[in-house]
Amino acid sequence: MLRRLLLALLLPCACDPPASPGAPPTVAPSAAAAAAEALDGARVPATTLVPAPAAAAAALARARELVAVHAQADPPQALELLTATFGSAPSDPEAAFLLARAAFRAEAPAPCRTALDAYFAHAPADRADWSAEAWLLRGWLLEREGRFAEAPPLYARALELSPRYAFALFRTGNALSESGDDAGALPWVDRALAERPALLEAHFLRAQLLRRLGRAEEAAQAALLHKLLNDTQDNVATTRESVVQKVAALEQLEKLLPRWFEGRLQLTQLQLRFGQPELALTRLKALVVEPDAPRDGWLLLIELLRRSSNDALAQRDLAALLRKAKGIAPELRAELEELASEGFPR
Amino acid sequence: MRRTRGAIALAVLLPLASCGNDPVAPSGGAGGTAPASAAAPCFTDVTAALGLDFVHETGASGQRHFVETNGSGAAWLDVDGDRRLDLFLVQGAALPGFTATRPLHDTLFLARDGRFVDVTPDAMRGESAHGMAAAAADYDNDGDSDLYVTNYGKNVLWRNDGGTFTDVTEAAGVADGDRYHSSCAWADFDGDGDLDLYVVGYVDYRVGDGKVCGDAARGPEWTSYCHPDMYQGIDDTLLRNDGDGTFTDVTATSGLAGKKGKGLGVAVADYDDDGDLDVFVANDADVNFLWRNDGGLRFTDVASTLGVDFNGEGRTQSCMGAAFADVDGDADLDLFTVNLSNEYNTLWLQDGGFFRDRSFASGLAAPSMAWVGFGTLFADFDGDGDLDVVVANGHVLDNAEKLLPGTTWRQPAHLYWNDGKGRFTLAGAESAGSYFGERHVGRGVAAADYDDDGDLDLLFTHNGEAARLLRNDRGNQPAWIGFELVGRRSPRQPLGAELLVRVGGRTLRRMVRSGESYLSSHDPRVLVGLGDLTGPVEVELRWPSGTRQTLHELQSRRYHRIEEAP
Numbered sequence: 001m002l003r004r005l006l007l008a009l010l011l012p013c014a015c016d017p018p019a020s021p022g023a024p025p026t027v028a029p030s031a032a033a034a035a036a037e038a039l040d041g042a043r044v045p046a047t048t049l050v051p052a053p054a055a056a057a058a059a060l061a062r063a064r065e066l067v068a069v070h071a072q073a074d075p076p077q078a079l080e081l082l083t084a085t086f087g088s089a090p091s092d093p094e095a096a097f098l099l100a101r102a103a104f105r106a107e108a109p110a111p112c113r114t115a116l117d118a119y120f121a122h123a124p125a126d127r128a129d130w131s132a133e134a135w136l137l138r139g140w141l142l143e144r145e146g147r148f149a150e151a152p153p154l155y156a157r158a159l160e161l162s163p164r165y166a167f168a169l170f171r172t173g174n175a176l177s178e179s180g181d182d183a184g185a186l187p188w189v190d191r192a193l194a195e196r197p198a199l200l201e202a203h204f205l206r207a208q209l210l211r212r213l214g215r216a217e218e219a220a221q222a223a224l225l226h227k228l229l230n231d232t233q234d235n236v237a238t239t240r241e242s243v244v245q246k247v248a249a250l251e252q253l254e255k256l257l258p259r260w261f262e263g264r265l266q267l268t269q270l271q272l273r274f275g276q277p278e279l280a281l282t283r284l285k286a287l288v289v290e291p292d293a294p295r296d297g298w299l300l301l302i303e304l305l306r307r308s309s310n311d312a313l314a315q316r317d318l319a320a321l322l323r324k325a326k327g328i329a330p331e332l333r334a335e336l337e338e339l340a341s342e343g344f345p346r
Numbered sequence: 347m348r349r350t351r352g353a354i355a356l357a358v359l360l361p362l363a364s365c366g367n368d369p370v371a372p373s374g375g376a377g378g379t380a381p382a383s384a385a386a387p388c389f390t391d392v393t394a395a396l397g398l399d400f401v402h403e404t405g406a407s408g409q410r411h412f413v414e415t416n417g418s419g420a421a422w423l424d425v426d427g428d429r430r431l432d433l434f435l436v437q438g439a440a441l442p443g444f445t446a447t448r449p450l451h452d453t454l455f456l457a458r459d460g461r462f463v464d465v466t467p468d469a470m471r472g473e474s475a476h477g478m479a480a481a482a483a484d485y486d487n488d489g490d491s492d493l494y495v496t497n498y499g500k501n502v503l504w505r506n507d508g509g510t511f512t513d514v515t516e517a518a519g520v521a522d523g524d525r526y527h528s529s530c531a532w533a534d535f536d537g538d539g540d541l542d543l544y545v546v547g548y549v550d551y552r553v554g555d556g557k558v559c560g561d562a563a564r565g566p567e568w569t570s571y572c573h574p575d576m577y578q579g580i581d582d583t584l585l586r587n588d589g590d591g592t593f594t595d596v597t598a599t600s601g602l603a604g605k606k607g608k609g610l611g612v613a614v615a616d617y618d619d620d621g622d623l624d625v626f627v628a629n630d631a632d633v634n635f636l637w638r639n640d641g642g643l644r645f646t647d648v649a650s651t652l653g654v655d656f657n658g659e660g661r662t663q664s665c666m667g668a669a670f671a672d673v674d675g676d677a678d679l680d681l682f683t684v685n686l687s688n689e690y691n692t693l694w695l696q697d698g699g700f701f702r703d704r705s706f707a708s709g710l711a712a713p714s715m716a717w718v719g720f721g722t723l724f725a726d727f728d729g730d731g732d733l734d735v736v737v738a739n740g741h742v743l744d745n746a747e748k749l750l751p752g753t754t755w756r757q758p759a760h761l762y763w764n765d766g767k768g769r770f771t772l773a774g775a776e777s778a779g780s781y782f783g784e785r786h787v788g789r790g791v792a793a794a795d796y797d798d799d800g801d802l803d804l805l806f807t808h809n810g811e812a813a814r815l816l817r818n819d820r821g822n823q824p825a826w827i828g829f830e831l832v833g834r835r836s837p838r839q840p841l842g843a844e845l846l847v848r849v850g851g852r853t854l855r856r857m858v859r860s861g862e863s864y865l866s867s868h869d870p871r872v873l874v875g876l877g878d879l880t881g882p883v884e885v886e887l888r889w890p891s892g893t894r895q896t897l898h899e900l901q902s903r904r905y906h907r908i909e910e911a912p
Contacts (some may be wrong), residue, residue, distance in 0.1 A: 076752070107712040146707030146769075178702065204660025208653050212700055223650050226660055227633075241578055 043114045046089035056092065059085040063098045067105065075105035083111070089118035096122065097130045104137050112141060132162035140171060148178035166195035170202045173209075182209050197260040198253075200229050228253050232263060246270070261287060261294045268300065277304060285317070291327040298328075298336060306344040315340050389761075389779030389804065389816035396815060397461035400435045403450050404810040405476065406744065407443030408566055411553050413476055413498045413526065414441065415571050415742050416610070417720065417789025417809035419865025422796070423482035423491035425469065426509040430457040431796045431869060433805065434493060435813055436477035442554055452477050452495060454511075457796070462815075470511035475499045479865035483532035484839040485541045485587060491839070491870075494520070494543060496527035498553075501545065505591075520593050522583050526551050529612045531861030533623045533842045534890045536586065536643045541837045543585040543593065544625055544861070546609035549577035560749065570743050574630045574664070579606035582627060582635075586643060601637075601645045608632045611668035614842050614860035617679045617696065621892050623842040623860070626654070628665035628683045654681055654694050658703025663689040667791075667864035671724035671733050672855040673708070674768030677846070679855070682710070684719025684737050684864075687753065691719055691737065695768065709770040710735070710762060717757050718742055721791030721864040725802045729823040729875030731854060732766040738788030738806055738864070756785035759806060781806075781816055793859075794869035800826040800903065802873055807866070825876035827883055828905035831858060835891035836910055839870055844888040850879030876902055 051059065059081055066078035079102040086095040088111060096119035103112035119134050139154035152175050158168040173188030186209050192202045203226035210219035231249035250267040253260060264287050271280040284301045287293055301321075305314040319340040322333065392398075404414040418436035425432040433455045440446045451472025455462035466472050475497035482491045486505065493504040493511065500521040504511035515521050526548045532541040560570035584600045585593040597603050611628035618624065622639040626649075629635065633656060636649040649655035657663050664686035670679045678696040685691055690711035694701035705711035714737070721738035728734060739757035746753040761778040762770035775783030790807035797803065801818040808814070827847070833840040841860035846853050859868045876883070883900040887893075887908065895911045 107715050109712070144706035144712075146704070201658075201660040204656055204658075207650075208700070211651060211653075212698075226656075227650075230633075230656070230660070230662060239576060239578070242575065 042110045043117070044088050044110045046114055046118065047087035048089050048091050048118070049085065049087040050091065051085050055085060056095070060092075060094055060098070063095070063102065067098055067102045073105075075102045076108075078102035079106045079108060079111060088114050089121075090115070091118070091122055093119060093122045093124045093127070093130070097127075097134060100134060100137055104140070109141050109144065112137060128161040132158040132165055132168065135161070136165070136168050136171065139168075139175070143171070143175055143178070148175045151175040164195050166192045166199055166202075169195065170199060170205070173202070174205055177205065177209060182212050185209055186213070197257045198229055198263060200226065200233065203229060225253075225256060228256070229263075232266065243270070258290075261290075261292075261297060265294065265297055265300065272304075277307075280304065285321060289321055289324040289326070293325065293327070295329070295332055298332060302336075302339060302344070311343050315343060388777070388819050389781060390819055391779070391781050391814055392817045393812065393815045397463065398433070398455060398813065398815050399464070400437075400453055400455070400813045402435075402808060402810055402813065403438045403440075403446070403448075405438050405441035405444045405446075405450075406810065407441065409441075409443045410558075410560075410569055410571050410744075411441045412549075412551050412557075412571055412577070413553060414438070415744065415809065416478070416528070416548075417740075417787070417865065418477045418807060419479045419529075419721075419790035419863075419867075420792045420805050420807050420813065421480035421482040421493060421867040422792055422794035422805070422869050423493065423867075425454065425456060425491065425506060427490055428457075430798075431794050432456045433462060433796075433815075434480050434482065435807065436480050436495060436865070437474075438810075439474055439476035439498075441476070450474060452480075469509065470504060471513065473497075473502055473513075475502070478527055479529045481530045481532055481543075481861075481867045482870075483541050483841060483867075484837070485532065485543075486591060487540060487838040489838065494530055494532070496522075496530050496545060496865075498526050499524050501527055501530075514591065518591060518593050519595070520585055522585070522595075525580060528610045529861060529865050531612045531614045531625070531841075532839075533614045533625075533860045534837050534840070535584070535623055535625075535639060537622060537891060538587075538589070539833070539835055539837060539891065540587040540589050541839070541841065542587045542643075544612060544614070545583040545585065546612050546627055547580035547582050547607075548610065548630070549574055549608050550580050551577050567745060567748060570745065570749055574608045574632075577608070579608040579629070579632055581606055582609055584643070584645075596643050600643050601640075601647075605635060605647060607635055609635075610666045611683065611864050612861040613668040613670045613681070614862075615670035615679050615857060616842065616844065616888075617670060617681070618699070619678070621888075623890060625861075626668055626670065626681060628668035629662075630666065631662055631664045631686075633662055634665060634683070652699070653701045653703075657689070657692045658705070661689075663692060665692075666718075666720040667722040667738075667862075669723050669735075669862045670857075671735075673724065673733055673735075673764060675732060675766060675852070675854075677853055677855050680768075682722060682724070682735065684714070684722045687716055687718050687741070690714050691722075693768075704768070708768055709772075713760065713762075713772045716753075717760070719760075720789045721806070721866060723791055723793055723859070723863045723868070725793055726873070726875035727761065727802060727818060727820065728763065729801060729820055729826055729877060730766070731852065731875055731877035731879055732764040734764050735762050735770065736760070736791055736793075736804060737762075738786075738791045740787035740789060740809060744810075754785065756787055758782060758785055759788050759791075779816060781814060786811055786814070789864060790866040791863050792866035792868050793863075795828070795871065795873055796869075798905070800828065800873065801875075802869070805866075823875070824878065825880075825902045827874050827876060827900060827902045829872045829874075829885070830870070830905055830907045831872070831887070831889075832907065832909045833889060833891070834910040834912060835893055836889040840890050840910070841870065842890055845872055845874070846886040846888070847874050848884040848886070849876060850881050852879060871905060 063078045066074045082099040090096040100115035135158035139151035142151045155168045155172040169192035173185040177185035189206045207222035228249040253263050268280045268283045287297045308314040406414045421434045422431045435453045451474045454466050456465045479496040481494045490506040492506045495502045503515045503520045505514045528546045528548045530545045535542045559572035561568040586596045607629035609627045613626045624639045625637040627635040637645040638648045665683040667684045669682050673680045681694045683692050691714035693705045693708045695704045717739040718741045719737045724733040724735045737760040741755045746755045761773040787809040792805045793802045801820045803818045804816045806814045844857045884898050887895040
């Protein structure tokens with residue numbers, strides 16, 4: 001029960017855009033202020049506190065933890081901490097950004113708006129990822145007020161900064177759909193899924209859009225994907241039936257969503273847990289040679305190879321896989337090649 | 347045929363101007379909709395004044411048997427035909443490790459001489475199973491209300507024999523096995539003129555199954571009730587009324603078989619306006635069901651097709667109570683579930699035959715995030731012509747404070763005012779009543795105009811606490827109209843019948859409640875607040891038999907008893 005409750009805390013926000021450090025700042029404060037003026041939602045009075053550097057650093061460090069996506073996240077506490085330390089309209093951009101994020105996740109729209117105003121007044125040039133999320137939150141706030149038609153331009157601002165931002169793509173689709181444009185929404189949802197193949201809410205919306213557009217067969221397929229993804233998540237059960245259901249879902253998804261590496265890794269880990277290392281190894285070998293295979297896949301593979309009783313064979317396997325693999329980050333490739341040539345640490 | 351004000355109301359009538367500091371402002375806005383705060387009613391707790399003395403017992407001993415936490419419900423019904431609503435309250439039971447210090451049984455209170463009097467020993471055998479829900483209805487069409495009670499274990503059907511009840515469960519064939527049941531609902535699903543029965547199954551759980559959740563290694567105070575994920579869901583059951591006092595289990599042929607949900611709430615309505623009654627089942631941490639009635643007692647689950655299997659984020663929720671209502675006044679039925687904390691309460695608006703999650707835009711989501719909702723129902727509590735909503739809250743973990751710091755076991759109930767367009771505002775205790783500033787382990791909510799004064803009163807059940815009765819003191823508001831429907835081709839008590847009330851250029855869609863809320867059943871009459879709508883009142887009745895009937899020039903400020911046209 002506890003775990004389930006804590007998991008629920010994680011669900012609403014996994015909204016970080018892909019980091020794109022160095023992206024040009026395209027949100028000038030004046031433009032942001034103009035956009036903010038167009039939003040007439042309630043705000044809390046803007047107050048700005050300037051804490052001592054040590055206190056500021058400590059508060060930011062704690063706040064980062066409290067709004068991160070993990071079981072110990074506590075957005076209301078982050079909201080309280082940041083407001084007490086920096087005021088409702090921090091002049092520190094990170095504080096303003098974290099405050100907006102915490103307020104949104106704590107279902108506190110007015111503090112969120114005020115913090116977003118503060119953020120855009122001091123938006124740093126080198127944090128396009130923060131700015132993209134800030135625009136996303138601004139649009140999402142409007143959606144939550146039922147002002148769906150006003151949200152897409154704000155998501156567009158997010159996408160200018162971070163063109164592959166799956167949540168901004170998805171929310172654009174959602175806002176268009178809620179505004180009555182189901183046909184216009186669909187491509188946005190498809191783009192979101194291209195970036196994040198397992199985005200649960202996007203699969204759900206896609207199924208609904210297709211149904212409303214009269215494309216029943218495609219809708220059924222989309223609904224199946226959504227259901228399978230749901231079966232792999234959000235279930236704390238340890239009963240045999242639930243584990244079997246989860247494994248079955250992951251196996252189907254491996255075929256239906258081959259680019260969902262995280263799911264394939266989950267399946268591999270379940271196989272290890274249930275004493276099937278050979279199957280897990282086979283699966284991993286197939287996974288790591290695919291373009292953009294995740295680092296975690298390689299790490300798990302190394303761990304399995306390391307347990308092999310035949311070092312030479314393991315090294316040969318690794319070398320062969322490296323020859324086939326595409327798109328490995330240079331640093332990771334260097335590490336792997338070293339292992340392949342020098343053997344595995346014991 | 348005006349119903350007289352009940353003796354109970356006269357005996358304890360308190361000053362009506364006891365609505366705190368609420369200004370009584372003239373109503374305004376389009377369509378006669380008043381600003382919510384301007385015409386706010388004030389609920390007054392009359393539990394003690396009316397002698398309603400019922401304390402629910404969970405049977406808890408610290409061993410945390412799963413069945414302890416879900417509470418029990420209540421049913422309003424006229425037992426003795428005196429046209430006053432009586433009250434049946436469902437009781438828990440002793441569980442392993444617990445020693446009862448008083449007799450524990452379901453309890454029947456009759457409205458007598460201005461008070462509620464416990465008549466259980468005389469009127470019915472005190473049923474001592476671990477009780478869950480109660481649903482009152484005249485299943486045998488003999489003019490009085492019978493009772494179906496679901497249990498952890500076998501269910502019980504009580505036939506009303508003129509004011510006393512006889513257990514006819516075995517003869518009727520409705521025990522539904524030794525299973526963990528939750529809510530239930532009566533409705534004429536096959537249109538044959540009698541009431542069939544939908545029984546919701548929860549999970550495959552046995553007391554003493556040995557499952558211990560939480561962190562037992564840290565000590566017993568760190569254990570918790572297990573999550574429903576730890577159990578398999580079970581089938582719901584559909585029982586066809588054969589019209590001769592017996593029922594046939596038609597689950598296998600109805601399309602329901604094999605759909606194992608973890609049902610807690612049920613609501614019945616003709617959501618698709620095709621003339622038959624459909625069923626929504628709110629499942630706990632599992633996908634919801636929306637059973638479309640295809641005729642011939644065949645049902646198809648269209649929850650996925652219509653978008654109510656998951657919330658709008660595509661996630662399952664731990665749904666407890668459920669209700670259908672036309673919340674935005676567009677004459678189609680919308681759907682609401684109340685859920686676990688951190689899972690907002692979900693309002694789906696019907697739009698072009700599909701449902702869209704508009705929880706946040708409606709104002710119902712954000713205020714619900716911190717609370718665990720169970721009972722819920724829509725009603726026009728302030729009589730302004732739109733449907734407000736009440737939610738009973740209470741956590742599922744009796745040690746929530748310890749396990750989830752910042753969370754509490756006891757929680758405040760919520761009352762939300764509707765602005766007439768489907769946007770809701772949470773009422774504070776100062777306008778809703780002091781009860782809404784208190785904290786309880788809320789479970790069921792059952793609504794009735796027990797004092798016949800033209801507004802709906804509320805009975806709350808609490809897990810391990812006394813039930814509380816709140817009188818609605820909005821009686822000084824200007825206009826309302828009530829209906830008591832009597833079926834001929836339809837069941838005598840036509841649960842699920844719909845009314846389209848046309849007045850002042852507006853159409854108000856209301857219905858005779860079947861199911862709704864959580865473990866509870868309600869006043870079988872329909873009460874419609876008219877606010878400042880003026881002009882002739884016309885009502886179109888849609889009976890479960892398919893009969894359409896229109897009545898004109900109805901007088902407001904009274905109940906109308908209407909028999910189904912031949």
